[in-house]
Amino acid sequence: MDPVKITIDGKEINTTKGKTVIQVADEVGIExxxxxxxxxxxxxxxxxxxxxxxxxxxxxxxxxxxQVAEGMNVLTQSPKVLAVRKAVLExxxxxxxxxxxxxxxxxxxxxxxxxxxxxxxxSRFDVGKVHDRKRTIFGPNVIFxxxxxxxxxxxxxxxxxxxxxxxxxVINRSDHSTIALFDDSVLDNPLSANVVDxxxxxxxxxRDFRFKVRVWYLQKTPSIxxxxxxxxxxxxxxxxxRIARFKPRINEAVNSHWLCDEGRYCFHDLAGGERxxxxxxxxxxxxxxxxxxxxxxxxxxxxxxxxxxAGILSGRNTNEEAYLFAKLMKRFRADAxxxxxxxxxxxxxxEKILVSPDRSPNFRxxxxxxxxxxxxxxxxLRRLLSGEFxxxxxxxxxxxxxxxxxxxxxxxxKLSFLVVQDTRVTETTELAHVVLPATHFGEKEGTYTNREGxxxxxxxxxxxxxxxxxxxxxxxxxxxxxxxSNGYGSPAQIFASLAREIPGYENLTYDAIGxxxxxxxxxxxxxx
Amino acid sequence: MVGSExxxxxxxxxxxxxMEKILLRNIDVPEFHRLAAYxxxxxxxxxxRVVENMKPAELIDEVKASGLRGRGGAGxxxxxxxxxxxxxxxxxxxxxxxxxxxxxGTFKDRLLMERDPHAVLEGTLIAAYAIQxxxxxxxxxxxxxxxxxxxxxxxxxxxxxGLIGKKIFGSGYDLDVIVHRGAGAYICGEETALLSSLEGSxxxxxxxxxxxxxxxMFGCPTVVNNVETLAALPWILERGAAAYAALGTExxxxxxxxxxxxxxxxxxxxxxxxxxPFKTFLEEDCGGVPNGKKLKGVIPGGASMPVLRxxxxxxxxxxxxxxxxxxxxxGSGGVIVMDETTCMVRAAWNLARFFAHESCGQxxxxxxxxxxxxxxxxxxxxxxxxxxxxxxxxxxxGNIMGNTICPFGDAAAMPAAAFIKKFRDEFDAHIAxxxxxxxxxxx
Numbered sequence: 006m007d008p009v010k011i012t013i014d015g016k017e018i019n020t021t022k023g024k025t026v027i028q029v030a031d032e033v034g035i036e037x038x039x040x041x042x043x044x045x046x047x048x049x050x051x052x053x054x055x056x057x058x059x060x061x062x063x064x065x066x067x068x069x070x071x072q073v074a075e076g077m078n079v080l081t082q083s084p085k086v087l088a089v090r091k092a093v094l095e096x097x098x099x100x101x102x103x104x105x106x107x108x109x110x111x112x113x114x115x116x117x118x119x120x121x122x123x124x125x126x127x128s129r130f131d132v133g134k135v136h137d138r139k140r141t142i143f144g145p146n147v148i149f150x151x152x153x154x155x156x157x158x159x160x161x162x163x164x165x166x167x168x169x170x171x172x173x174x175v176i177n178r179s180d181h182s183t184i185a186l187f188d189d190s191v192l193d194n195p196l197s198a199n200v201v202d203x204x205x206x207x208x209x210x211x212r213d214f215r216f217k218v219r220v221w222y223l224q225k226t227p228s229i230x231x232x233x234x235x236x237x238x239x240x241x242x243x244x245x246x247r248i249a250r251f252k253p254r255i256n257e258a259v260n261s262h263w264l265c266d267e268g269r270y271c272f273h274d275l276a277g278g279e280r281x282x283x284x285x286x287x288x289x290x291x292x293x294x295x296x297x298x299x300x301x302x303x304x305x306x307x308x309x310x311x312x313x314x315a316g317i318l319s320g321r322n323t324n325e326e327a328y329l330f331a332k333l334m335k336r337f338r339a340d341a342x343x344x345x346x347x348x349x350x351x352x353x354x355x356e357k358i359l360v361s362p363d364r365s366p367n368f369r370x371x372x373x374x375x376x377x378x379x380x381x382x383x384x385x386l387r388r389l390l391s392g393e394f395x396x397x398x399x400x401x402x403x404x405x406x407x408x409x410x411x412x413x414x415x416x417x418x419k420l421s422f423l424v425v426q427d428t429r430v431t432e433t434t435e436l437a438h439v440v441l442p443a444t445h446f447g448e449k450e451g452t453y454t455n456r457e458g459x460x461x462x463x464x465x466x467x468x469x470x471x472x473x474x475x476x477x478x479x480x481x482x483x484x485x486x487x488x489x490s491n492g493y494g495s496p497a498q499i500f501a502s503l504a505r506e507i508p509g510y511e512n513l514t515y516d517a518i519g520x521x522x523x524x525x526x527x528x529x530x531x532x533x
Numbered sequence: 534m535v536g537s538e539x540x541x542x543x544x545x546x547x548x549x550x551x552m553e554k555i556l557l558r559n560i561d562v563p564e565f566h567r568l569a570a571y572x573x574x575x576x577x578x579x580x581x582r583v584v585e586n587m588k589p590a591e592l593i594d595e596v597k598a599s600g601l602r603g604r605g606g607a608g609x610x611x612x613x614x615x616x617x618x619x620x621x622x623x624x625x626x627x628x629x630x631x632x633x634x635x636x637x638g639t640f641k642d643r644l645l646m647e648r649d650p651h652a653v654l655e656g657t658l659i660a661a662y663a664i665q666x667x668x669x670x671x672x673x674x675x676x677x678x679x680x681x682x683x684x685x686x687x688x689x690x691x692x693x694x695g696l697i698g699k700k701i702f703g704s705g706y707d708l709d710v711i712v713h714r715g716a717g718a719y720i721c722g723e724e725t726a727l728l729s730s731l732e733g734s735x736x737x738x739x740x741x742x743x744x745x746x747x748x749x750m751f752g753c754p755t756v757v758n759n760v761e762t763l764a765a766l767p768w769i770l771e772r773g774a775a776a777y778a779a780l781g782t783e784x785x786x787x788x789x790x791x792x793x794x795x796x797x798x799x800x801x802x803x804x805x806x807x808x809x810p811f812k813t814f815l816e817e818d819c820g821g822v823p824n825g826k827k828l829k830g831v832i833p834g835g836a837s838m839p840v841l842r843x844x845x846x847x848x849x850x851x852x853x854x855x856x857x858x859x860x861x862x863x864g865s866g867g868v869i870v871m872d873e874t875t876c877m878v879r880a881a882w883n884l885a886r887f888f889a890h891e892s893c894g895q896x897x898x899x900x901x902x903x904x905x906x907x908x909x910x911x912x913x914x915x916x917x918x919x920x921x922x923x924x925x926x927x928x929x930x931g932n933i934m935g936n937t938i939c940p941f942g943d944a945a946a947m948p949a950a951a952f953i954k955k956f957r958d959e960f961d962a963h964i965a966x967x968x969x970x971x972x973x974x975x976x
Contacts (some may be wrong), residue, residue, distance in 0.1 A: 050740040051896045052569035053936055062937045070740050094931035129925060132908035156894065175735065175894070178718070180904040182894030 011077040016042045026079055027055055027068040037081055038090060038119050040097075040205045041157035042069040044098075045262055046166055052157050054119070058083045065089055083184055089122040099130040101179060101206075102152045110207030112220040116155070136178050143173070144192030146266055147201055151183045154208035157391060160184060160200035167263070168355050170194040184208070196355045199268050202253060211250065213270055218244040226466035227254060227520050229453050231275060231321045231446040233267030233361040234368055236455030238521070239264060241447055243467035248272045248447055256521050259459065264358045272447065275321070278429045281442035282472030285434075292440060297474070297482075303439050304398075305486045307422035308337045311396040315389050316343040318376045319401025320365020322476055323451025323463060325499040326400075327361060327367070328507070329480035331375030334398065336487045342394070343378045344385040345371035346402045361456050370454030373507055389416055396422040400476060401443065403431035440471040449475045451496045452518060454525065460513065461522030555768045555777075555788050556761065557804045560648045566683050568690040570649035577696055579770035580655050583662050584702050592663045596766070598774035600786030605631055605722075605759030606835065606864045607783075607940075608853045615756055617746035618664045624753040628661035629731065630671040632680065632760045633715050633722040637836035637887060638867030641790035642760035643803045646673070646680030649764065650687040654710065656763030658697065659770060661708055663754050669710045673725050675717035685712045717889035723939050724757040725749075727895065737895045738939035761790055781807030785852035789863075795831075795870035798823045811849040811856075815870065826872040830955065834864025836884050837944030839951030840871075861951075876971040878963045881952035882910035888945035899942040902933040906949050913960065916967035923953050923960055 007022040013073050020029045028044075030037050040052035048070050056065040060078035065085060080086060098117065105111040137151030161173045161184060172190045175182055186192060202213045223242040230237040230251065237260035240252045251272060253264035284300030285292035295303070308314060315332040318327055327345070331349070334341040349362040371377065386404070389397060390412055397420055405413045410432065417423055417436040425437035434440045448469040454460050469475070481493040493499050496514040504513045510524050517523065540674020540796075559574055560563050571577070580635045583592055589882050597612030618626060630653065634642040645653055653671070661669040671686045673681040686868075688710050689699045693875050718736045720726045725739035728750045765787060769777045777787045785807040791814070798820025805814065811833070814975050815821060822828050839861040841849070849859045856863045871880060889907035894900045930946035937943070953960055962970045 048740065050938060053897050056936060067740075070742075089932070089936055092936070093897055096897045096905075096932070099905055130905065132905070132912065135904070155897070157901065159892055177894070179889060179894050180898060180900050300840040 009075050009077075011073045011075075011079065013079040014081055015098045020073055022073065022074050026057060026059075026066075026070060026071045026073060026077075030068065030079075030081065035081060037068045038123065039069060040155055041159060043159050043203055043262075044160075045163040046159060046203075047156050049162065052097070052155065054090065054097075054149050056086065056089045056093070058086050060469075068218040072263075078139050090119075091093060091126065094120055094124040095126070095129070095249045097155045098124075098128065100152070101135070101155075104153070104207075108150075108153065108207040109210045109215045109220075110204075115205035132221055137181075137183050141211075143186060143209070144197050147192050148199040148212050149207055149212070150183065150208050150214070153206050154184055155206055156182050157205060158210055158269060159205070163200050163203060166190070166195070167199070168194045168196050168358065170355060173200075189372050195265050195267065195353070196263060196359065198269050199253070199263050199464060202262070202264075210429060213273075214250045218249050223249060224466070225252075225295075226464045227367065227462075227464060228447070228464045229455075229461045230264065230271070231266040231366050231463075232265070232271040232364065234320070234366050234456035235260065235268075235359055235361045236366060236453055236457075236459060236461055236522075237264050237268055237359065238461070239268075241464075243447075243466050246467045248276050248520070254520070258459075258521065258524070259395075259455065260359060262316070263359055265356065267360065276428075276445050276447050276467075280428055280470050281430060281434070281440065283442060285314070285437075285440040287438045292435075292437070300439050300441060301479075301482055301486055304424050304441075304483060307424070307438060308396055308398065309487070311338065311422060312340040313394045314338045315385060315394040315397040316341055316376070317382075317385070317389075317397065317399045317402060317404070318343070318345045318371055320346045320363065320368045320371065321401060321446050322367060323449065323496065324367065324370040324374055324454060324460075324503065324510075325451045325496045326480065327371035327374035327376045328499060328503040329477055329484065329493060330400065332489070333480050333484050333487070335375075336484065336489065341378075342388065343376045344382045346407070347382040348407060351400055363456075365526050366455070367453040369456055369458065370452065370460075371453065374503065375507075382417070390489055392416060392419055394420065396420060396424075398424045398426075399425045399433060401428070403427075403433045405432040426476065428473065441479055443479065444469040444473050444475045448473075449477070449496075451477070452500065452515075455522075458525045460510075460518055460525055461524045462518045462520075464498045540810060541886045552790035552806060555780075556645065556652075556679050556790055556896055557802070558768075558850075559652075560644065562699070563779070565648060566650050566687065568651060568687070568694065571649075571728040575771065575798055576651055576767070577655055578769040580658050580696065581702055583659050583770060584704050584706055587662075589663050589665055592659070594772075595774045596663070596769065599769045599777040600774075600781070600784075601762065601765055601769060602785065602853070603766075603887060604789060604866070605724075606636065606837075606862075608863065608880055611758065611762055611816040614746065614758070615660070615663045617744070618746060618754045618756060620665075622747075622754050622822075625668065625754060626664050626666040627750045627755040628664060629656065629668040629724075629750065629755060629757045630657045630660075630669065630726065630763055630787045631669050631722065631724060631727060631757050632684070633727055634677065634760065634865075635674055635717075635719040636794060636865045636867055637796055637884070638863040638869040639830065640792045640794075641802050641866060643677055643680055644790075645760055645764050646677065647683050650680070650683040651691075652682065652764045652767055653760050653942060654687045654691060656758075656766040657710065658691075658708060659762055659766045660756065660758055660824065661710075662706065664754070667707050667709065667908055669708060670731055670750075671710065671712045672721070672731055673712060673714050674713045674722070678714075679710060688712055700728070718893070719887075720893040720939075721939060725939065727757060728755060734891075737893055738941070740938060782850070782852045782854070784854055785863075789851070789866055791851065791866040791868050793819050793868045793870065795868075795962065796822050796826065796828075796872035796875070797870040805851055807852040808850045808855070811846045811851050814851060815846075815868075819870075822872045824872075826874060828870065829873045829875055830871045830877065832861075832869040832871075832948070834862050835867035836869065836887065837948060838862045838864040839947050840877075840955055842955050869955055874967050874971065876914075876963075877956040877959045878910070878914050878969065881949060882907070882914045884948050884952075885910045885945070888941075892941065892945065896938045896942070898933045899937045899945065902929050902942075903945045905929055906945070910949070914969070916963075918960075918964040918967075920961075920964060922964065923957065 041049040055068040058080040143147040238254035238256040286295040356396040500515040721736040730736040885907040889903040930950040933946040
């Protein structure tokens with residue numbers, strides 16, 4: 006890599022040959038406005054927003070397609086550059102409907118932002134605007150408004166270059182150019198909703214999210230997608246204590262800029278529905294409400310002395326929860342058979358870009374914490390179905406969905422004692438002797454270890470309903486009942502304990518896990 | 534100076550002065566599109582000599598020495614363009630003949646394709662050999678169906694007689710030629726849009742850099758030359774670079790075709806030695822403005838070039854430098870003559886409408902700006918213009934100029950600004966009186 010020295014706005018920068026002006030500017034924090042440029046897509050150069058002045062070049066040059074050269078002197082704030090930004094914004098806005106009050110993009114729209122920053126003029130356009138298609142459904146998750154589109158072609162290039170599914174193209178010419186689906190195609194690839202994220206304006210919006218909440222009301226919590234063990238970095242965006250949407254957070258070590266559709270919308274299933282808010286104990290005639298004290302006592306009594314116990318933890322439980330669960334189950338029986346829920350499915354080529362074949366984001370971490378003492382989940386499930394266990398403790402999963410429902414129901418009914426801890430009523434909770442109301446991924450803090458061995462932090466984005474307790478607190482209270490008064494408190498405190506015991510996690514501290522996570526064994530945070 | 538007698542149905546009989554014709558030398562020979570006729574006039578001798586006796590580098594040097602410049606509009610030196618093709622590239626190389634003649638007021642390539650297709654083909658072959666391309670394309674504008682048919686026949690004849698194909702003239706050189714018909718978009722005459730179209734994509738210009746010489750068709754080294762440029766090559770190789778360079782001016786060598794249309798007594802395609810006086814050409818050779826009317830304006834180089842007023846052409850010669858010094862460009866040599874009955878507002882609107890319709894829509898300034906200008910011209914023409922409109926158009930045109938991906942933006946912006954700047958009084962009157970002053974007074 007040949008070193009090159011360039012100057013941008015008087016600032017001398019040492020960089021390397023082959024980079025473009027916009028890349029170098031981004032690296033040193035000099036903002037050059039852009040629409041069509043996206044670091045993960047090919048250079049289109051069509052918006053002309055990033056035109057900059059380069060000494061000794063007669064015309065302004067687009068920063069996205071101009072490679073740095075020794076001694077290059079770039080001006081991003083010269084009168085010519087400021088004038089052309091106004092001009093380009095004016096061109097982009099003349100046929101735009103300026104319907105911000107009813108546009109979902111308002112508040113995170115690059116036209117709004119750049120207009121406020123670079124233009125701020127009354128429109129000089131007083132001839133008729135071009136009309137285009139409104140509310141055109143592109144696919145199950147994406148809807149298109151042609152009048153708001155600036156034809157930057159980010160969406161087209163995404164479908165050509167990232168998913169290689171080629172659903173979208175540009176049709177027509179001149180100011181009637183517009184984005185369209187190819188005949189007979191539907192924008193339904195497994196990553197389709199990313200086009201909404203990369204659309205800089207309100208042309209492509211999310212059918213699931215639109216009209217639900219104005220974006221400036223959203224609270225954003227950095228977290229990890231609970232959809233699978235890829236561990237995509239996300240922002241959980243909430244309004245009035247409800248999850249409104251997931252957005253990907255950039256992490257080049259994990260998901261780059263992307264998030265799959267399945268992950269993006271999984272919160273509806275995981276966090277939706279009628280919640281369990283009180284413990285239940287089976288009596289004559291069915292499950293009846295009980296206090297936490299009664300329920301925990303019943304569990305202690307039911308599991309203590311059981312001749313054989315199976316423990317099944319959800320793949321969405323955190324490392325901290327898994328660590329306590331393993332400890333707890335082993336207190337009941339040293340030979341308790343423990344597994345984390347894990348089932349694989351077939352992925353198509355597009356899914357393979359991002360998706361892992363499981364739906365257990367923390368299976369790797371949970372196994373490391375000791376939840377994985379037998380021959381894998383399938384083997385444990387077979388043993389459970391064959392009636393090998395007297396008692397079972399099932400956390401966060403509906404086992405009737407993991408195998409033939411009739412067989413699962415029959416096996417669970419034969420158990421002398423079944424504890425099920427979940428957020429909602431499921432077919433499995435219906436068969437339990439004790440049901441405990443727990444919290445979901447969005448309500449708790451903790452860590453996940455993705456399938457590549459990257460430790461990442463989950464944060465609580467919403468407050469759990471009254472009556473439900475975080476799994477870690479439930480396990481800690483049961484441990485206390487069983488005589489271990491270790492005083493496990495916050496996830497940070499539990500993490501400190503596990504970091505003392507679990508191989509591979511030594512010397513890590515909870516606070517050292519930054520927003521991008523830490524690769525286990527990389528020495529990050531384990532420097533000592 | 535030479536003219537072409539009944540060269541096409543555009544051309545009226547014109548006076549022929551004593552000067553040897555290069556491009557139009559056989560244009561009036563009956564059945565000259567047939568190989569036998571072309572060969573009997575010495576055709577393909579240059580091609581044979583090139584393949585049998587010349588190294589590509591020698592050929593490039595010869596054409597450099599001739600001073601031949603691209604006749605598509607930009608006037609870039611042809612030999613130099615060829616020399617940019619990397620010699621050591623492992624990729625295939627392509628030669629493309631740009632026969633997508635679409636510039637309003639320009640119909641010279643059409644004449645060559647229809648009446649002398651073998652000259653176009655021979656030039657294409659010579660250029661392909663210069664860059665050692667083994668596949669050449671002739672991209673013909675969709676509307677020029679007859680020209681395409683003539684070229685297809687010429688290519689078929691050349692294959693039959695071994696002028697192209699495998700091991701040409703027993704040498705180790707292979708060359709295939711493919712005639713491709715475009716779908717009629719003006720933008721596809723822009724060389725990189727042409728390549729996109731030829732690749733099977735939407736006819737969108739590509740970003741430069743990289744340039745076609747290194748990253749052209751399918752990312753391979755490619756040269757795109759205009760029909761007229763290529764058609765001059767057989768003569769240059771036959772007579773030598775010096776003979777060609779002896780014609781014309783210091784920087785504009787040889788001869789050039791001019792398509793003359795509009796209010797002129799003898800419209801048609803003319804071949805002129807570069808540097809011929811513009812005024813003499815219009816008044817004497819083309820017979821001047823007919824019906825005793827006065828000249829009001831003339832566009833010298835196709836619709837995308839700035840219009841000139843009569844007093845501006847007084848001392849202009851028809852070569853690249855002289856026309857540029859007068860404030861316009863020689864472009865494609867499409868001379869559009871407008872007499873005093875022409876409403877310049879309507880003429881400007883007419884051109885603006887063309888460019889608004891033909892903008893490819895790829896980059897923001899051209900996509901949005903061309904239609905904006907067209908709409909304002911439209912309202913001035915229809916008596917609804919406002920005083921501020923003219924400065925607004927000039928401003929929009931300035932905002933497009935130089936800020937687009939390809940030269941189309943400039944091509945749309947330049948004439949719009951020129952019409953207003955040169956005929957401002959007429960625009961002002963149109964706006965003030967809310968009607969056309971030119972035509973009303975004439976009626």
